[in-house]
Amino acid sequence: MKKRNKIIFWVSTIWLSLGMLSTGIVQLIRMEEEVDMMTNLGYPIYFLTILGIWKILGVTAVLLPKFPLIKEWAYAGFFFTMSGAVISHIAVGGSAKELFGPILLIVLTVISWYFRPAERKIVS
Numbered sequence: 055m056k057k058r059n060k061i062i063f064w065v066s067t068i069w070l071s072l073g074m075l076s077t078g079i080v081q082l083i084r085m086e087e088e089v090d091m092m093t094n095l096g097y098p099i100y101f102l103t104i105l106g107i108w109k110i111l112g113v114t115a116v117l118l119p120k121f122p123l124i125k126e127w128a129y130a131g132f133f134f135t136m137s138g139a140v141i142s143h144i145a146v147g148g149s150a151k152e153l154f155g156p157i158l159l160i161v162l163t164v165i166s167w168y169f170r171p172a173e174r175k176i177v178s
Contacts, residue, residue, distance in 0.1 A: 059169050059171075060169075060171065062165065062169045063166060063169035063170055063171065066162050066165040066166040066169065067116060067117070067162075067166040067170075069162050070116070070132070070159065070162035070163055070166050071113045071116060071117055073155070073158070073159050073162065074109045074110075074112060074113050074132060074159065075109070075110060075113045077106075077109060077155075078105070078106040078107070078108075078109030078110040078113070079106065079110070080106075081102040081103070081105050081106035081109070082102070082103060082106035082107070082110075084099070084102055084103075088102055089102070094146060095142045095143070095146055096146070097142075105135065108131060108135070109132075109135070111128075112128035112131050112132055113128075115127070115128040116128050116129065116166070119173070119174075122173075122174055122175055122176045122177075123176055125170070125174055126176060129163055129166070129167045132159065132163045133160060133163050133164070136156040136157075136159045136160045136163065137156075137160060139155075139156035140153055140156045140157060140160070143156070
C-alpha cells in the first residue's frame with residue numbers, strides 16, 4: 055500500500071507541476087492566446103504576471119523537500135487559482151473545452167495533496 059501511494063503521489067505531483075509550470079511560463083511571456091483569454095474573462099492583463107510568478111513559486115514549493123507549511127499554502131493556492139479559473143469560464147459562458155485544463159489541475163492538486171508522504175505534511 056505504501057509503495058502504491060508513493061507512486062500515485064509522484065505521478066500526480068509531476069503532472070501537476072508540469073501543468074502549473076507550463077501555464078505559468080505561458081502567462082509570464084504573455085502569449086497571445088493567454089492575453090485574449092484574460093481579456094475575454096474580464097481580467098486585467100497584469101494578472102498574467104502575478105499568476106505566472108505564483109504558479110512557478112508554487113511548483114518549487116511542492117517539489118522541494120521540507121517546508122510543509124509552505125507546501126500547504128502552495129496546494130491551497132493551486133486549488134483556489136484553478137477553481138477560480140473554472141468559475142470565471144463558467145461565468146462568461148465558456149465551453150467545456152476551456153474547463154478541462156483547470157478541472158484536471160484541480161484533480162491533480164487534490165490527489166497530490168492527499169497522497170503526499172508524511173514528511174511533507176504538517177505535524178499537529
